[in-house]
Amino acid sequence: MKTLKLSTAILWLAMTALIVLSGGCATTSLTSSWDSPDYRGGPIKKLAVFVMVKDEGIRRFAEDQMVQKIPAGTQATAGHTLFDQPVDKERVRAALVKDGYDGVLVSRLVAVDKSQYYVPPQTYFVPTAPYMGVGPYYGNFGGYYGYGYNTMLTTTPGYTVENTTVVVESVLYKLPEDKPIWSATTQSIDPRSRPEMIQAMAQLVEQEMKKKGLIGSMAK
Numbered sequence: 001m002k003t004l005k006l007s008t009a010i011l012w013l014a015m016t017a018l019i020v021l022s023g024g025c026a027t028t029s030l031t032s033s034w035d036s037p038d039y040r041g042g043p044i045k046k047l048a049v050f051v052m053v054k055d056e057g058i059r060r061f062a063e064d065q066m067v068q069k070i071p072a073g074t075q076a077t078a079g080h081t082l083f084d085q086p087v088d089k090e091r092v093r094a095a096l097v098k099d100g101y102d103g104v105l106v107s108r109l110v111a112v113d114k115s116q117y118y119v120p121p122q123t124y125f126v127p128t129a130p131y132m133g134v135g136p137y138y139g140n141f142g143g144y145y146g147y148g149y150n151t152m153l154t155t156t157p158g159y160t161v162e163n164t165t166v167v168v169e170s171v172l173y174k175l176p177e178d179k180p181i182w183s184a185t186t187q188s189i190d191p192r193s194r195p196e197m198i199q200a201m202a203q204l205v206e207q208e209m210k211k212k213g214l215i216g217s218m219a220k
Helices: 002-022 056-069 089-098 141-149 194-211
Strands: 027-035 046-052 075-078 103-119 122-125 153-156 159-174 179-189
Touching: 027 194, 046 056, 056 075, 056 103, 056 194, 103 194, 159 194, 179 194
Parallel strands: 046 075, 046 103
Antiparallel strands: 027 179, 103 159, 122 153, 159 179
């Protein structure tokens, strides 16, 4: 009987842990993507990358991560190495064109949303020996009485879960025309850390631009 109670307790703890862990999963995904049907220019040869956030440390880290993900064939440069501080957009565009950049990738934080939802109490039936092929306990009153107590439903208390959703938009412009040729939106749900989220976002953006033939080894 003690062994049976111990098994029940272990099973209950395992179920509880599974619920907690499943609620803490972080995911980053591409939610939308657009590319200009009129663009026929091929891959970008020289690309400047800008991440529009107020925190200078995050900006530098994000720009460096995105540059690292750009494949060979496209020369990419982080914006913070080109301009020490925000300057007039026309001056930035003119300077990039003068230096031979034919593309600029701009990413910006669109939204950080926090939402809560309530998980109601959960009830589980805890199977015991009869379901494992040992045989019934109800051959007599004492057996069934003891079996009933050890197969009672176990209920976990309700709790509140808070979700954080981070939305980032990235737009690729062709220079010197200054026209958008591609854009994408990424969504990160419950990111464990900013660096992890940025790395996942940069990977998705790079993969999508490469798939569209906008960056990569085709560039000459």
